[in-house]
Amino acid sequence: MKELAEIWSELLGLPPGEIPHDVGFLRLGGDSVLAVRMSALVRKRLGVALALSDVRVETTLDDLAELVRRHTSGGAPATRALPLTVTPRPDPHAEFPLLPLQQGYFVGQQDGWELSYDSAHYYLDYALTGVDGDEAADALADAVGRLATHQPTLRARVTPDGRQHVLPADAPGAVPQVRVYDLREAGPAEIATALRDVRQEMSTSGPDPTRGPGIDVRLTLLPGDEGRLHLGLSLLIFDGWSSSVLSRDLLAFVADWNAALPPLDIHFGDYVTSLADLPATEAWQADRDWWWSRLDTLPGPPALPLAADPQEVRPVTMGNREHRWRAESWAALRRQCTDRGVTPSTAMLTAFGVVLARWAGHRRMLLNSLQLNRLPIHPEVQRVVGAFAATMLLPLDLAAEATFAELAATVQATSGEHAAHNLITGVEVGREVARRRGSWRPVGPVVFQSVLGVDAAMGGGPPEEAGPLGRVVASDYFHQLRTPQVAIEVRCFELGPEMVAVFSLVEELFDTDQVTAAFAEFVALVDALADGSGWDRLPGLPEETEPGPASGLRLGLLPEPAVRHREGPPADDMEQAVADVFEELLEVPVLDRAADFFGLGGDSLLAVRAVVRLAKEAGVSVPVREFLSDSTVAGVAAVVRSRLGDQR
Amino acid sequence: MSPLNDRADGAGHAAIAGADLSGTAGAVADLDRLILLGLSAHLHRHSRLGRSAAGLPAGPGQDPAHEADTIAGDLGAAPRHRWIAGHWLGALHEAGLVGRDAAGRFHDLHAPRRAELVTARTRMEAARLALGYPAELAELMLRSLRLLPSLLSDEVGVQALLYPDGEPATAEAVYRGNLISRYLNAAAAEVIRDLAGRSTRPLRILELGAGIGATTADLLPALAGRPVEFYLFTDLSPFFLDTARRRFDAGFLRYALLDIAHDLPRRPDELDLIVAATMAHNAPHVGRLLGRAAALLAPGGRVLLIETVREHPQSLTSMPFALSTHDGPPRRLDGRAGTTRTYLSREEWLSALEGGGLRVEVDLPRPADPLTALSQRLFVATR
Structure with a gap:
């Protein structure tokens, strides 16, 4: 007022x-x-x-x-006074840094981590009915063009040394091109093959903003005025909230040749640039201190039994287990949650924790939660497409003799407390943990992600009517996710009036039967919450708080090869060259061949830059993964030497 | 034509020296095309002409040809705006986008394809650049199409189009700074200079319907250092007088509310110059207005008109809404009576000026000039 x-x-x-x-x-x-x-x-x-x-x-x-x-819809995030303002940058096409999670995905794409993919992306296709086959392709191409003007992130690129920028709208390649498959005259066999091929291609190779657009849009036209819209989104560039904003905006432009959306005065680059002032604020320093004081007592991830060592696995796609709750069950669950004073997301998270505890055999564990994390430093932030999301490490300590309701209440409090310190994200915390422990195994390979309630916060679900694209049949969809450094994750989202939970996992890592059993337990637990019977029961939890001595391969308890090098000055020209690169990037003197890149203050992004530098200097490409496995001067020099030897 | 005509033409062209006029007619056509196709798309979507054009069978007793007023009802037009549907359909018929039968009913409306609309939008953008219009003009045209339902139902007034966000940049875009406005205003300034040069006494000038002062802004410098008794800046709306007071700074400026229907001064032989830029067509009877204006002029005094001589489709989604009176279409008592025509043709203007006892000295642009495609002209006539 x-x-x-x-x-x-x-x-x-x-x-x-x-x-x-x-x-x-x-x-x-x-x-x-x-x-x-x-x-x-x-x-x-x-x-x-x-x-x-x-x-x-x-x-x-x-x-x-x-x-x-x-x-103003109800989803306004809790405001903490942050002395930051977002203003449009004078040059909208200038480079700006990657946010921590973007850095994580970027390094992940360099084959830097175990469980990496050459593209971290999300693929989705869904059915359309009432399509005007003669108009749909033109309408979609025009809509993508206009969307690329309205949301600059569609024109984003990432540089080889891990920075990002937006191409001008008229630059070649700036506007993503739409591919159309016209199968209106095709028979059922041809259609089935074509669909399978598109899904296969778009699931296994996603858009890569280091080489082209971060979005891949395709349209299949089918007989009977039907069709499918295919979307590949790079996680490096688009977060989950963005994919909803993007769908809405895209369909608005498709539906009406002259649609205009309220213009955006700020863009993702402006937001990121304004965050540069964050570390100087008291709030940020307070959050950092809060996290750093807890790091040495953080539990490890759930020690799930593994069928293979993640370092040996080169996954191509993640496997899925999916369950859909009908409208009445989902409504019942929401009511139960309201009565108990917990959010549906918390209930799902607690159920996941219970299942993991039983599977891993212990009750204290570290989960990784994906948060929207759009700091409310400008009124338009919710409408901007970009990669704002961040991870948050969340320790769970499930009490042995508590009812589910009591467990959920505790989880809610813990989750809220950790989320209140969101100026430091999970990637940054994870780096510090890795640095302290001297390990580069993923710190949070078990992930929880929930976007329940997002539609309400956005003011309703995505539009169903899309002009020449007809009507979206949201319930007829297929999706595939590839997130690096994740062994298993659960995603919860709404589909119209229904609710869906998906386990996505690296199949090669786990025993299939165990996964099936865990998922079934999860579904059963949630069903019991919906019908009310599960809340006051004591979920059977293992006695141990911590994992026992490892028998066989277990997540989080994998051996790390200890690397030791003789200390002293660089032993030869190669080691000196490596030391020089380290010095340049880290801006500290590097005098000891046993000095470790991360111990000297480097992080994974700087590691990628080091690799790029070495490629220029030594003419040989060191895989990031090998750099990380032994990041001392001597170790890196050895890798370079052996690669040069291979070349000859 | 007179030497003054030549000099004014020279001054006008000097003001736009360097502009490439070869594509002018094409650019004008592109601006028009966007609105025509946009209107077709709108009528297709919101009126029964869409159904009949889609080849759907006519229902029992349903004739596939429709009266303009029926279409007005489909569009949800407020009573005072209902005439606009017929005005649009007439223009669409002239452009070959809708059929009209012997009884004056309309049928077979063209259904624009998405690709057509996208092309038209792109060409409109290139056209407005070529004609020197800023981005606000493109936005005005597209916004007007978006707002048609609200404009027709009278939920939103035409000010929302011309003053989006309450800023004058859009109105300025239409009346200043573009090729034709620069030409005409520079030519007009030359005429003023000529008048001031030969005058034996301080000038007495009256501007009618001065609006945002687009023309005024270019005439005042031509009067700098000349003896001017007064320049009476008038308009129907106090908003424009206030804006002008803050904007212009000349000792001889006076301001007054003036409605040409009631408030024209009655004392004859008292004015040296009457200026009416894009407003004289608002009079119900142009001939009578010019006659009364002529009577106010001292011998040798001049009337200076900037006028549009053809209604281009590009203004169909804005002008008519500004013209509707509180109960319907503007009342015209001259040659436009019985039609929905807004403007007089060039011949009609020349005839009306001569009918008022005036001798036409300036009639620009010249017939072969590419600028004629923009259908805005400068007329100067002497008593």
């Missing part, structure tokens, strides 16, 4: 305190031109886009406040 009164004060030339709340704008001296200006100021300052017909000369300040209230 205060901001609205200030806006009126500026337009009417009256002191804000003297403006009555129940008198129309016209009577206070306003006119229709000023009324249009009022709308614009509300949009700029409060991020609320009112319809033109909402704001008339008869509108009172009370009316306006009510309008703004109605337009």
Whole structure:
């Protein structure tokens, strides 16, 4: 209300305190031109886009406040006063740094980690009915073009040394091209093959923003006015919330040749650039201190029995187990959760924890949670497509003799407490853990991700009507995810009125029967929560809090080869060259051949840059993975030497 | 034509020296095409012309040809805007986008394909650049199409189009800074200079319907250092007088509210120059307005008109809404009576000026000039 009164004060030339709340704008001296200006100021300052017909000369300040209230959906994140402002950068095409999770994906794509893929991406296709086959391709191509103007992230690229930028809209290759498969005259066998091939291709090779657009859009036209829309999204560039915003925006442009979306004054690059000031703030330093004080007592990941060592595995796609809860069950679950004072996400997280505890044989474990993490430093942040998401390490300590309801309440409190310190993300915490332990095994290979409630926060589900693309049949979909450094993850999301949970995992790592059993337990647990019976039961949990001595391969308890090198100055030209590269990147003197890159202050992104540098200097490409496995001067020099030897 | 005509033409072209005029007619056609196709798309989607054009069988007793007023109902037009549907359909018929039967009913509306609309939008953008219009013009045209439902139902006024966000940049884009406005205003300034040069007494000038002062801004410098008794800047709306007061700074400027229907001064022989830029067509009877204006002029006094002589489709989604009176289409009592025509043709203007007892000295641009494609002209006539 205060901001609205200030806006009126500026337009009417009256002191804000003297403006009555129940008198129309016209009577206070306003006119229709000023009324249009009022709308614009509300949009700029409060991020609320009112319809033109909402704001008339008869509108009172009370009316306006009510309008703004109605337009602001309930999902406003808890505000902590952060002394940061986002302003548009003078050069929208200038390079800017990657956010921590983007860095993680970037390094992951360099085959830097175990459980890496050459592209971290998400693939989704869904069915369309009532398609106008003659118009659909043109409409979709035009929509992508306009979307690429409205959301610059569609034109984003990542450089080889791990920075990002946006191409100008008229640069060659800037606007992603849509591929169309016209199967309107094809028979069922041809259609089945074609669909399988597209899915195979788009699941296993995703868009790579280091080489081209971060999004791959394709359309299949089928007989009977049907079709499928295929979307490949690089996780390096688009987070989960963005994929929803993108769908909405894209379908709006497809539906109407002249659709206009409220323009965005800020973009992802502006947001990231403004975060550069974050480490100087007290809030950030407080969060860092909070996390750093806990690191040495963090539990390890659930010690799940493994069928293979992750370092030996080169996965191509992740396997899925999926379950859908019908509208009535999902509604029942929501009611139960409300009655118990926990969010549905928390209930799902607790159920996951219980299943993991039983499977791993211990009750204290570290999970990795994917958070939306859009800091509320500008009213438009929720509408911008980009890679804002961050991980959060979440330690669970499930009490032995507690009911599920009690466990859930504790998990909710722990989760809330950790999320309140979100200025330091899981990737940064993970790096520090790795540095302290001297290990580069993934710190949080078991991931939980929930976007339950996101649609409500966005003000409704995605549009169903899409002009020449007809109607979206959201329940007829196929998806595939490849997230690096993840052994197993659960994702929970809504599909219209239903709820879906998916286990995505590296199949090669686990015994299939164990996975099936774990998933079945998970589903059964959630069913019991929905029907009310599960809350007051004691879920049978193992006695041990920590994993016992390892028998066979277990996640988080894998052996690390100890590497020791004789200390001393660099022994030859090769080692000196490596030391010089280290010095340049780390800006510290590097005098000892046994000095470790990370011990000297490096991180995985700098490691990638080091690899790029060495490739230039020595003419040989050291895989990031090998750099990480022995990142001392001597170790890296040895790898370079052996690769050069291979070349000859 | 007179030497003054030549000099004014020279000054006009000097103001746009360097512009490539070879594509002018094509660019104008591209601006028009966007609105025509946009209107077709809108009518296709929101009126029964869409159903009949889709080849769907006519229902029992349903004729596939429709009266304009029926279409107005389909579009949800407020009573005072219902005439606009017929105005649009007439223009679409002229452009070959809809059929009209002997009874004046419309049928077989063209259904624009997405690719057509996208091309039209792209060409419109190139065209507005070629014609010197800023981005605000493109936005005005596209916004007007988006807002058609609200404009037709009277939920939103035409100010929302011309003053989006309450800023004047869009209105300025339409009336200043573009090729034709620069040409015409520079030519007009030359005429003023000529008048000031030969005048034996301080000038008495009246501008009618001065609006945002687009033309005024270019005429005032031509009067710098000349004896001017007064320049009376008038308009129907106090908003424009206020804006002008803040913007212009010349000792001889005076301001007054003036409605040409009621408030024209009655004392004859008292003015040296009457300026009416893109407003004279608002009079219900142009001939009578010019006659009354002529009567106010001292001998040798001039009327200076900037006028549009053909309604281009590009203004179909904005102009008509500005013209609707509180109960329907604007009342015209001259040659436009019985039609929905907004403007007079060049011949009609020349005839009306001469009918008012005036001798036409300036009639620009010249017939062979590519700028004629923009259908805006400068007329100067002397008593």
